Amino acid sequence: MKDGASPDDEARGGALRLFFAVELPEDLRGRAAEHAARLRREFPHAKAGWERPEKMHVTLKFLGDVEAARVASLGAAAGRSTAGLSSFGLSVEGTGAFPPHGAPRVLWLGLRDDAGGLALLQSRLEQECEREGFPREPRPFKPHLTLARIRTPQGARELAAAHRQTPFGPITFKVSELTLVRSQLGPGGSRYTPLSRHSLQ
Secondary structure: OOOOOOHHHHHOOOEEEEEEEEEOOHHHHHHHHHHHHHHHHHOOOOOEEEOOHHHOEEEEEEEEEEEHHHHHHHHHHHHHHHOOOOOEEEEEEEEEEEOOOOOOOEEEEEEEOOOOHHHHHHHHHHHHHHHOOOOOOOOOOOOEEEEEEEOOOOOHHHHHHHHHHOOOOOEEEEEOEEEEEEEEOOOOOOEEEEEEEEEOO
16 A cells, blocks of 8 residues: 555545655755745735645646556656656746736746756656556646745735745755655645655666
8 A cells, every 4th residue: 555545545446636746855945934924924914825835846747636546557657757867956046926917826936947857857757647547737837836825816916026026046956856745635724645756866
């Protein structure tokens, strides 16, 4: 039985909400949390759901609800995706909001993939997941770190403007692992559990 999947899940073939991600070092998450805390202090009336530091990650592929019996095939796809790939550097730098025009809904931190390692890993992951029967993501891959999701228009433009005008990074870290993660929704928000880790050389 895989870590994070309960016996009941596997017995009934229950669905698990899954995604592939690159996890972040603790110091980077701490810096992102400090940036968010400053904005929250300056704009206390802006309504936003702020990402908890321990949950911040780079999503490579969101899979949604997947039958527990198919988790093993995802692990196999991830293993093939990372085979022969070397670890690489990734840099977090810059701030922005989605959408770029109009009422902002998401605050993000930018990613620089100068060596192209993340793009290569994501492309291979898409290919290997497709071999296992999981559809490709139709939208272009635009990696970023989600800092907050804005809930109401009140104060949103001012909050987003301050976020954009506040420098962040660059903070460079080494990517040496791809992780398959389970997301479980609950009254206190979602909880993430790693199901398998796949190392780069």
